[in-house]
Amino acid sequence: MKTITVMDPVTRIEGHMKVEITVDTSGGIQQIVDARCTGTLFRGFETLLNNRSPLDAPLITQRICGVCPISHGQAAVLALENVSNWLPPTNARLLRNLTLGADFLQSHILHFYLLAALDYTAGPASQPWTPAWQIDLRPGLETVAANLPKAIAARRQAHEMGAVFSGKMPNSNSYIPGGFTTIPTAKDIDAYRRHLAALTAFIETTYLPDVKKVGEVYKDYFQIGAGCRNLMAFGAFEMDDSGSTRLFARGSIENGGVDVQPTLATTEITESVQFSWYANQTNNLPPTAGATVPEYPKGEAYSWIKAPRLRGKPFEAGPLARMWINRTYQGGISVMDRHVARALEAVKIAKAMSGWLDGLTPEKNAYDNTYDQYSGVGIGLSEAPRGALGHWVKIVGNKIAHYQVITPTCWNASPRDDQNVPGPMEQALIGTPIKDPNQPIEALRVIHSYDPCLSCAVHIMRPDKKPVVVFPGRQ
Amino acid sequence: MRIHRRHFLKYCIGSAAVLGLPLTVLGKLEQALADATVPLPKVLWLNGANCTGCTVSLANLFSASGPTDIADLLVNTIDLAFHPNLMGAAGDLAVKQLKDTAQGNFILVVEGGIPTAFNGHSCLLWSENGKDVTAMEAVQMLAPKADVVLSVGTCASYGGIPAGDPNPTGIVSVSQLTGLPTINIPGCPTHPDWIVWTIASLLAGSVPPLDAQRRPKALFGKKLHEICPRKGREEADIFGIPGECLKEVGCKGPETFADCPARKWNSGTNWCVGAGAICAGCTEQGFPDRFSPFYKVAYSYKEFTKPADNPQQPTQGSLTFTRAEWRSDTKVLIAEGKGKAGQIVTISRSDSGLQLGAVSVNTAGTWRFQQTAPQFIPSLMAASGGEITLRTVIRK
Numbered sequence: 001m002k003t004i005t006v007m008d009p010v011t012r013i014e015g016h017m018k019v020e021i022t023v024d025t026s027g028g029i030q031q032i033v034d035a036r037c038t039g040t041l042f043r044g045f046e047t048l049l050n051n052r053s054p055l056d057a058p059l060i061t062q063r064i065c066g067v068c069p070i071s072h073g074q075a076a077v078l079a080l081e082n083v084s085n086w087l088p089p090t091n092a093r094l095l096r097n098l099t100l101g102a103d104f105l106q107s108h109i110l111h112f113y114l115l116a117a118l119d120y121t122a123g124p125a126s127q128p129w130t131p132a133w134q135i136d137l138r139p140g141l142e143t144v145a146a147n148l149p150k151a152i153a154a155r156r157q158a159h160e161m162g163a164v165f166s167g168k169m170p171n172s173n174s175y176i177p178g179g180f181t182t183i184p185t186a187k188d189i190d191a192y193r194r195h196l197a198a199l200t201a202f203i204e205t206t207y208l209p210d211v212k213k214v215g216e217v218y219k220d221y222f223q224i225g226a227g228c229r230n231l232m233a234f235g236a237f238e239m240d241d242s243g244s245t246r247l248f249a250r251g252s253i254e255n256g257g258v259d260v261q262p263t264l265a266t267t268e269i270t271e272s273v274q275f276s277w278y279a280n281q282t283n284n285l286p287p288t289a290g291a292t293v294p295e296y297p298k299g300e301a302y303s304w305i306k307a308p309r310l311r312g313k314p315f316e317a318g319p320l321a322r323m324w325i326n327r328t329y330q331g332g333i334s335v336m337d338r339h340v341a342r343a344l345e346a347v348k349i350a351k352a353m354s355g356w357l358d359g360l361t362p363e364k365n366a367y368d369n370t371y372d373q374y375s376g377v378g379i380g381l382s383e384a385p386r387g388a389l390g391h392w393v394k395i396v397g398n399k400i401a402h403y404q405v406i407t408p409t410c411w412n413a414s415p416r417d418d419q420n421v422p423g424p425m426e427q428a429l430i431g432t433p434i435k436d437p438n439q440p441i442e443a444l445r446v447i448h449s450y451d452p453c454l455s456c457a458v459h460i461m462r463p464d465k466k467p468v469v470v471f472p473g474r475q
Numbered sequence: 476m477r478i479h480r481r482h483f484l485k486y487c488i489g490s491a492a493v494l495g496l497p498l499t500v501l502g503k504l505e506q507a508l509a510d511a512t513v514p515l516p517k518v519l520w521l522n523g524a525n526c527t528g529c530t531v532s533l534a535n536l537f538s539a540s541g542p543t544d545i546a547d548l549l550v551n552t553i554d555l556a557f558h559p560n561l562m563g564a565a566g567d568l569a570v571k572q573l574k575d576t577a578q579g580n581f582i583l584v585v586e587g588g589i590p591t592a593f594n595g596h597s598c599l600l601w602s603e604n605g606k607d608v609t610a611m612e613a614v615q616m617l618a619p620k621a622d623v624v625l626s627v628g629t630c631a632s633y634g635g636i637p638a639g640d641p642n643p644t645g646i647v648s649v650s651q652l653t654g655l656p657t658i659n660i661p662g663c664p665t666h667p668d669w670i671v672w673t674i675a676s677l678l679a680g681s682v683p684p685l686d687a688q689r690r691p692k693a694l695f696g697k698k699l700h701e702i703c704p705r706k707g708r709e710e711a712d713i714f715g716i717p718g719e720c721l722k723e724v725g726c727k728g729p730e731t732f733a734d735c736p737a738r739k740w741n742s743g744t745n746w747c748v749g750a751g752a753i754c755a756g757c758t759e760q761g762f763p764d765r766f767s768p769f770y771k772v773a774y775s776y777k778e779f780t781k782p783a784d785n786p787q788q789p790t791q792g793s794l795t796f797t798r799a800e801w802r803s804d805t806k807v808l809i810a811e812g813k814g815k816a817g818q819i820v821t822i823s824r825s826d827s828g829l830q831l832g833a834v835s836v837n838t839a840g841t842w843r844f845q846q847t848a849p850q851f852i853p854s855l856m857a858a859s860g861g862e863i864t865l866r867t868v869i870r871k
Contacts, residue, residue: 007566008602011559018602043524043590043597044643048636053768059755060763063636066528066664086854089803089870110534118563128555131572132563156535160741167750168740169535170528170664174752176770181714181751191744241869367715367751368870370852375778398776444565 002033003437010447012115017413019447021429023437032443035422035429037413038303049403054080054373054395057403058175061391064405065453066170067110070103070162071384072405073175074236075391079380080177083395084372090241091366092179094356095165097237097247098192099172100382101353102162105199106155106169107385107451108319108346109207112339113151116448119441120214121145133439140217144210154202161195164188178371186362193357200350203343211343215336225335225446227428228314228421229256231321232264232411234390236383237352247352248383251325252310256333260325264310266379266390269406271306272417278306283418287392287404288377307414307423308406314417316424317387317408318450319345335428335449342451373398384408386451412450425450515554516678517581519573519617522559523610524598524637524646525587529628530560532664536671537742553674556581559600570601582677583621588630588638589614589652592645611652618653623677625658626650627670632659633688633760640764650689658682659689663757668738669694688760690732699754700728702736713772714751721748725770727756794820799856799866810844810866812858820844820860824853836860 008018022034045064049057058076062069074096081088088096121141123129159169165182166172174181182188215222235250251260270284277298307314315321316333319342323329328348329341373395380391387408394402414423422430428446435442520530555561556576557569564572587610590597595611602608618624626649629635638646650657660669673691676683683691700706700722711719722729731754739746747754756766763769798811810822814836822844823830831849836842842858858864 005566006602006605008607009559009565009569009600011562011565011569018599043637043646045637047641047643048639053770055770055772056763056767059769060636060639060767063526063528063663066526066531069526069528084854085865085867087867087869110531114561123563126554128558128562130563131568133565133568152534153537156537156742159531159535160744163741163744163750165750167745167747167752170531172750172752173747173755174750176714176752176772179715183715183717183751241871242867365715367713369713369715370854372854373776375776397778 005437005440005443007440007443010444012118012448017447017452019429019443021434021440021443023434023440029433030435030437032429032432032434032440035426035443036302037415037423037425037429037447038305046403046405049400051399051401054083054393054398054400055176057391057393057400058177059173061405062171062175064407065384067107067453068103068384068386068389069170070100070166070172070175071236071382071389072391073172074100075380075382075389075405076393077175077177077380078382079378079391079393080373080395081371081378082380083376083378083393084177084374086177086371087241087243088179089366089368090359091184091361091364092368093238093241093243094359095180095182095184095366096175097356098353099162099166099174100237101349101356102158102166103169104349104385105203105346106158106162108342109151109155109158109203111342111385111448111451112207112211113148113155115451116339116445117144117148117210117214119445119448120218124148133441135436135439135441138217141213144213147206147210150202150206154199154206157195158199161192161199164192164195176367177373178369179365179367181367183365184360184362189357189360189362193354196350196353196357200347200354203346203350208343208347211339215340218336221336221445222332222334224432224442225338225428225449226256226333227316227424229333230254230310230313230315230424231324231333232310232315232317232388233322233325234264234381234383234388235322237349247349248322249326250381252315253324254313258327258330260327266381268311269308269390270312271308271406273306274418274420275301275416276303276306277301284309284312287390287406288394288402303415305410305414307417308410309417312417312419314414314421314424314427315411316450317411318342319385319387321387322383323348335445338449338451384453386453387411407453409450409452413452425452516622517554517556517576517579518584519556519576519581519621520558520584520586521600521610521613521617523585523587523589523614523631523649524644525628525630527560527586528664529586529662530558532662533627533667533670535741536667553582570603577617577620580622581620582623582625582674583614583617584625584627585614585631585649585657586627588634588646588648590637590644590646591652592643597644614649614652618649618655623658623682624649624653624655625660625670625673627660628665629661629663629757629759629762632657632661632690633762635663636763639767657689658685658691661688661690661695661758661760662733663755663762666735666738666740686732688732690758694734695732695758697732697734698729699731699733699735700726702734703728703748704736705748717751721751721753724753724772725768726753727759727766727769728754730766731756731759733758794818794858794860794862794864796856796858796864796866799868801852801868801870803870806848808844808846808849808852808868810856810858811842812864813841814860816840818842818860820858823857823859824851824855 010017024033058073061072162169232252235246237247239245323341392404557573595609598610626632710723794814796812818836821833
């Protein structure tokens with residue numbers, strides 16, 4: 001018998017999400033046979049950026065997400081500077097990398113210990129961690145749960161480290177086109193270095209071993225939740241002043257292969273609206289032309305999130321994609337591989353940060369007042385902790401004339417496209433075995449492995465009435 | 476995680492000066508917390524049209540005077556029955572938890588403004604019997620039952636950034652929606668100390684004195700500029716000059732009420748102006764539109780369409796541009812390239828055509844331009860000699 005389970009709210013993510021899964025027995029195994037992911041918050045950031053001063057974009061777009069604001073600040077300044085064909089001074093590049101790195105580390109630690117770990121082991125015996133589903137929580141991970149207070153302190157320290165240069169975390173007003181407002185002093189650099197040493201120790205001796213422990217107890221999750229097996233990254237952390245080499249390379253791979261396509265032309269990106277409440281004449285437009293023409297109700301549409309596609313295909317973004325494209329981790333594509341890649345990535349970033357710190361010139365200005373803002377079109381590509389992030393901007397008459405953001409969660413939690421191909425997370429859910437449809441913890445594990453951030457999914461919107469949609473195969 | 480709830484009191488005493496808690500409040504707080512049989516106050520935390528930034532900021536709570544951090548707060552001070560980002564339960568179990576708690580006494584915390592467009596359906600909090608419950612419905616249902624309603628962050632307090640013009644989803648504040656007086660703890664994000672200070676005051680049994688924007692006067696009583704260490708310093712007209720007052724480049728300190736200069740952020744690490752950045756006025760009603768455009772910095776704006784997708788590629792022809800570099804340590808501008816022997820190459824700023832000088836291509840077919848302390852440093856440099864090639868200037 002088919003059971004339809006609606007998980008709403010999906011908790012321990014950033015933002016608002018609803019997932020509807022259909023559970024049925026197939027080949028003797030009770031499993032998810034259909035999945036629909038719906039984000040449930042729309043704020044319209046792209047609309048409210050129109051007609052504002054270009055300089056306001058880094059400050060305003062950071063408020064898209066309180067967990068990864070720095071990535072938005074970074075993408076916004078890169079987009080504005082791209083319009084002017086301008087490259088920031090060395091100190092600005094390094095200070096931006098160090099601030100972004102600090103936010104990555106806090107986000108990865110937050111994700112594993114506060115958002116994901118409770119899917120594998122019981123949390124502290126008090127609210128808000130109780131009550132929780134009591135199903136398939138395997139013994140042997142008590143030490144992981146016991147590290148929660150330590151992880152909370154480490155995450156907080158990552159933000160304190162970031163604030164040394166960025167003023168405050170979350171949200172930094174130091175991101176401006178032309179550079180970075182901070183002048184790093186030798187004292188600041190020392191303070192930052194002390195934080196980094198403590199965090200590196202935590203990541204290497206606690207976080208990474210804890211993730212490996214979870215992987216040993218839940219070995220079966222190396223075989224669950226593969227998804228679309230296409231991986232993409234815009235790349236981030238510029239390693240030289242020309243901005244052409246990055247700690248995380250730009251590129252994509254298809255169908256779980258090992259051959260990386262190093263080029264990733266943004267002209268290959270389109271957004272499908274077949275299953276989204278937008279007029280079909282806007283189907284498959286690139287983000288530079290992406291008009292937003294709402295149409296509701298509309299056929300089989302079930303989401304206000306558009307479906308971004310690269311070369312017409314869905315792609316997974318995130319730490320696993322970045323590490324895979326860099327050939328640093330090519331273990332597999334699954335729920336547990338995502339966790340392992342995320343922890344290994346934290347180690348890699350922490351080590352690189354030490355080098356960036358060495359590269360800073362103390363007392364040297366990181367803002368260049370010769371910066372000119374030009375009119376025209378610019379693209380800012382970077383990475384958020386949870387995957388590829390792109391800002392597209394058009395400036396006319398010293399005002400923002402068009403702004404488009406495609407966030408990692410738009411890629412990962414996207415609905416079906418015009419070829420009826422489900423989004424990466426939907427594909428990962430389908431085929432996942434479920435013990436008890438009333439406590440589908442297995443589905444939660446798949447969803448959390450992507451670290452979805454629905455605050456980020458700026459396109460997402462729900463209509464004024466619940467849609468009456470008859471899904472194929474539903475009774 | 477066995478931390479005694481009295482540690483919270485220790486924190487409040489140790490930080491009394493920083494937090495601004497009067498002794499009378501501390502005394503009542505001690506009585507309230509000393510009795511372990513008294514149940515902890517229940518808190519329901521709803522996320523409206525938020526970004527989770529205020530929750531993340533709350534997680535940055537730390538006190539040097541005690542072992543108090545977010546875990547201590549959650550375990551020993553309040554009973555956080557519902558918080559979508561933190562709670563163990565999901566789906567129906569989470570909703571049941573909220574409903575059960577709402578039967579008794581509770582504090583309602585709202586993070587994020589409340590969208591009213593699409594009849595509130597651009598922000599859905601949970602489903603019940605197949606029906607979506609909007610943030611608008613949830614707040615309207617719970618706020619009148621709550622002992623006190625805390626609007627955490629500028630969005631819940633006044634609408635905030637998502638309510639900026641043209642307010643695409645019709646966002647209103649919690650008090651605008653419900654007509655109820657809320658205690659507002661604004662900030663984008665808000666400061667963890669401000670949340671704890673307010674909760675401590677409430678636990679001690681008193682609603683702290685509020686200003687006209689319903690913010691605690693003890694925290695938001697002074698203009699930021701009045702207590703800023705840069706007040707009275709020379710006024711900067713560009714960024715990147717240490718220690719100068721940033722009023723003339725757009726700092727909103729003179730119009731913003733908050734104690735950031737004294738309290739600072741991230742356990743006293745730094746604050747916006749401390750990092751040479753402007754105060755954006757984030758604790759004020761009317762943020763962002765009251766202050767947007769945020770910057771007054773004078774940069775030149777150019778109506779200019781960049782020549783090609785990749786201007787670093789030379790245009791067709793014999794003239795090429797292989798290097799363009801500004802060395803700020805030696806103040807030398809260097810440009811290099813190739814061309815036809817004898818060809819005259821003019822170096823200029825690509826947009827305005829302002830010339831820096833000219834060189835000729837040598838017999839080996841290369842040219843080199845070098846100038847110490849040039850009158851300006853172009854962002855995009857042009858080399859021309861019958862044809863034009865462009866290159867972005869790398870700054871070193």
